[in-house]
Amino acid sequence: MNAPLTPPLDAAGLAEAFQVFARAxxxxxQAYGGLQQQVGVLTERLDLLLEALPAGVVVLDNHGRVEQINKAASVMLGSTLVGSDWQPFAARMLVASDTPGEWELAAAEAECRVSIxxxxxxxxxxxxxxxxxxxEAWRMRRAAARNERLAAMGEMVAGLAHQLRTPLAxxxxYTGHLANTQLAATQRADVAGRAVERLRHLERLIQDMLIFARGEALGREAxxxxxxxxxxxxxxxxxxxxGGVVFDTDCAAGTEQVFGNRKEIAAALTNLLENALQVLxxxxxxxxxxxxxxEEVRFRVRDNGRGIEPAMQDRLFEPFFTTRADGTGLGLAIARGVARAHGGDIALWSEPGVGSEFTFSLPLIVQNEVARTEELAA
Known part of the structure; x- marks a missing residue:
């Protein structure tokens, strides 16, 4: 009969082994309980930290549902959203603004912009x-831009008085001549036409001044x-x-869109085109x-006219500076204001004897921001 491989444990040995197991x-x-306590403390600290952060924090699970949201985000978004799908909420709530990377909150009671x-x-x-x-930063930028325009208008007061006085006088x-009973019908019609022309010039000047003073692009659309x-x-x-001028167009922008006041942008480009036609x-x-x-679209208006002297190029965008007797001197200043109100700008290249080119640049806000919205909402 074969001997056992290991000797049998006696009762004392079994008791000792059980005690070792029990202690382990x-x-x-105890160690697990300590870890649980530490995890609880860390979780509590993390929650306190999230609640104290001035920035909004939204935690999404792998299905795109809101798992956690801190107080700042709840205040911004007006809802706790926990358990809700982020995609439909973001698509409904986030509206692309005129500044790349910034969004307007559609349901906010007051103006609210966020970066995400x-x-x-x-x-x-x-x-x-x-x-x-x-x-607040956006409001400060807007106020600074408005103050800059108002300062420019302050410098223009003297010029404005002259600009208004001349067509008004x-x-x-002309209207004084209409009181002359000796005027023939044809002469009376001619004088009346000249008076109306001067009054329309005055009206155009005032309209241009209002556009320049406002400076903001209202009524935006894609x-x-x-x-x-x-x-x-x-x-x-x-x-x-x-006028016997050849007019060509070329668009290499495909289906890209911009977001802005279509009427004001069209008017600014029309002004550049009319200026070009008038010198040709x-x-x-x-x-x-x-x-x-x-990230920009460049609208270019180019002509093969006589060009602009370098000394004059620096003054072209000054309000009331004009080289035409019938000009208000505000067209280019307004065009630049429209471009800048949309986050873009306007530049000039000109060579005497060769021609001129105005470049009116705008950011591709809509395409980039819509893509970003879809990415955030997905």
Missing amino acids: SEELT SETALDRSGGRIVLLHDVT SALL FGICELIAELRHTIEPVAAR GEGGRVLLAADLDG
Whole structure:
């Protein structure tokens, strides 16, 4: 009969082994309890930290549902959202603003703008969305821009008085002639026409001043770049043809859109085109083109006219500076104001004897911001 491989444990040995096991189990239980307590403390601290953060924090699970949201985010968004799908809420709540990277909250009681950033939480697909309230910074930028315009208007007071006095004096002179009973009917009609012309010039000057003073692009909408080019071609082509000027257009912007006041942008570009037509004679050429440059669209108005002297180029955008007797001197200043109100700008290239080109640049806000909205909401 074979001997057992291990000697049997006696009762004392079994008792000792059980005690060792019991002590180990108790130590493990205590250690686990300590870890749970530490996790609880850390979780509590993390919750306190999230609640104390001035930035909004939204934690999403791998299904895009809101798992956690801090107080700042709840205040900004007007809802706790826990358990809700982020996608439909973001699509409904976030509206692209005129500043790249900034959003307007559609349901906010007062004006509220936020910047948004996002990062992956872990490999499971969870994400953290951070919202920063930039409303005050935006208001300060807007106030600074308005103060700059008002300061410019203060410098223009003397020029404005002269600009208003001249057409008004002419209109008064012409209307005074109408009281002359000796005037023939044809002469009376001619004098009346001249008076109306001066009054219309005065009206245009006042309208331009109001646009310049406002400076903000109100009534914004999304519209196609090439659609605007086609609209301007339809408007300008007959005018160019009457003057014997060849007018061409070229749009390389595809289906890209911009977000802004379509009427004001069209008016600014029309002003640039009319300026070009007025300096050209029969056989001249004007090109209106649009192309993309990174995050911007560039509207270019080019002519083959006599060009602009370098000394005069620096003054062209000054309010009331004009080289034409019938000009208000505000067209280019307004065009620059419209561009800047939309986050863009206007630049001039000109060479005497060769021609000039004005570049009216605007950011591609809508395309980038819509894509970003879809990314955040997905």
